Amino acid sequence: MVAIRNTVLEAWMTEHGHSSNSLADAVNSAVEELTGRMGGLDGSSIRAWKAGRVTWPKSATRTALEMVTGLPAVALGFVPRGRSSPTPASSQQEDPEMKRRTLVGGIAAAAAAAAPGAASPRRIGMSDVSRLNKRFAEIIANDHRHGGQPRIEEQATALADEALNLQNAGSATQRVRNSLYASGAAFRSSAMWAAIDGRRYEAAKAHMREAQALAEMSGDQAIKFRIWSHAGTMYRHMGRPADAIAANDVARNLHLTRRDPLFASLGLARQGAIHGTAQNTTETRRAFEQAQDAMLRADPADHRPVWLLAFYDQAELDSLALSAYLALGDYPTAEYHAHRCLALLRPHMVRSRAIATTRLAHALLSQGAADAATATAIRVSADAATRHARVSRMLQEFGAALRATAPRSTTVQTWTEHTITWRTTA
Missing domain, CATH: 1.20.58 (Methane Monooxygenase Hydroxylase; Chain G, domain 1)
Known part of the structure; x- marks a missing residue:
């Protein structure tokens, strides 16, 4: 059987500026939206559609194509299985004028389906x-x-x-x-x-x-969770723990947290950090125990948004615990979580590493280890120390605490000289 070229699809691609490769990429992305797995089309797949070698794409691919184009597959020149299509003989016997009218009619049908009216708005x-x-x-x-x-x-x-x-x-x-x-x-x-x-x-x-x-x-429940969870963190940094708990509770009470233990874990870990700020030791420990348990129950194979996968893991849980126990004044426990966090942080977490290192310096200084604390603080990059507001403020507080703890010591002199290099290199 001789394939009949899909001139309607070709006309749509020309009108919308798509090459075979670009349409394949767009459909692959839409397949991923539908199934969670990237589609496997390439330029040759689309050329097979245009040539008529494939007259009815597979279900998921067809649905993805309809998402990309905004048109049903039949309006793009595809023929459902079991339906008759023009025979090769009739196609061969068509005169040139009939072919021209067929092509123009196909283009018009696609344009009309995409955007009725005189002007064709974008789909x-x-x-x-x-x-x-x-x-x-x-x-x-x-x-x-x-x-x-x-x-x-x-x-x-x-x-x-x-x-x-x-x-x-x-x-x-x-x-x-x-x-x-x-x-x-x-x-x-x-x-x-x-x-x-x-x-x-x-x-x-x-x-x-x-x-x-x-x-x-x-x-979208995942984005609602992100916003309310951020709100809880914002109020925690502002020193308003009651508002922080209320906002974080909105995130934690979303149905999503009952369906996915990883979201539940993040909500609990941030709740623990808020309880630390509020000086509630019992609730802090309970929240982090529950957060750890939920993280262990989470299935790593589950599909989750990129923003969550990019940062929330065991290192971030330990980072939040470090913050909480530092606020509580439990410096040995804070130090423990700091070392765990820094050992597990992924390379791209540059900002998180600077924050955890600065907090570790505070925990060490509060335990009387001024030399070790200063050596730790010196590891923070000049870029983070001078351009990141949170890190900059914590290091200023570290310097003030160091001078109060060991005035006129060589350690203070070392720190002072180091901060001068930040100002000259940043």
Whole structure:
């Protein structure tokens, strides 16, 4: 049987500027959205569609293609199995004028299905969402490396606006619209976190309000968890433990935490850090015991959002415990968690390493080990010491405590000389 070329699909690709490779990439991303696994198409797969060698793609691939194009497969020239299609003989006997009318008619049908009316608005699809999600992964990576920088906050805010602008750029399915709201909420929550990390709390609260509204419109429980959990951390850093617990409880009471122990673990670990700030030793220990148990029950194979997988693991749990026990004044336990955290931190967690190292220096100094504490604090990079607001403040507090603990000692002199090098190299 001679294959009949799919001129309608070719016309749609030309109109939308897609090569075979770019359409394959877009459909593969949509397959991943549907199934959790990246699709296996390449340029040759799309060329087989155009050549008519494949007349009806497999179910998941077909659904992904419909998500990308916004058109049913039949409107793209595909023929369901079991239905008749033009025979090779009839195709060969067509005169040139008939072929021209068939091609023009196919283009018109595709255009009409994509956007009725005189003007053809753009069709927004999951490929647009996937493109935004790639930018989100870049924001996450920058945050873990640099943390708290105004430029990260500005980039995330701009990308949130881009997600919202897409809502008005053309037609889209409800699923796509919900995904765009979720992307906007995710970017706003990253802007919120950058502001928290940089101690710009008024800006953080403004981002929080925007993020919460977008998350409600998206219906995405994971992003709701992220925003309310960030809110709990923000109030903890602001010294408002009652508000911090209330906000974190909103995150912990989402159905998601009952379905996935890893989300439950993060909620409990952050609750433990809040209890440490509130000087509640019993609740702190209980929260971290439960957080550890939940983490051990979590299935590593479960599909989870990139922002969670990028930072929450055993090292982060120990980092939160380090913060809590340092606040409680239990310095040996804080030191224990600091060493565990630093041993387990992944290489990309540059900001987290600087914070944990600074907290370890505080724990050592509070136990009378001024020399070891100073040697530890000196390991913090000049970039983190001078450009990261949280680290900078903690190191200033360390210097003040060191001078109060060992005035006029050579250790104080060593520290003073080292901080001068920060100012000259940063």
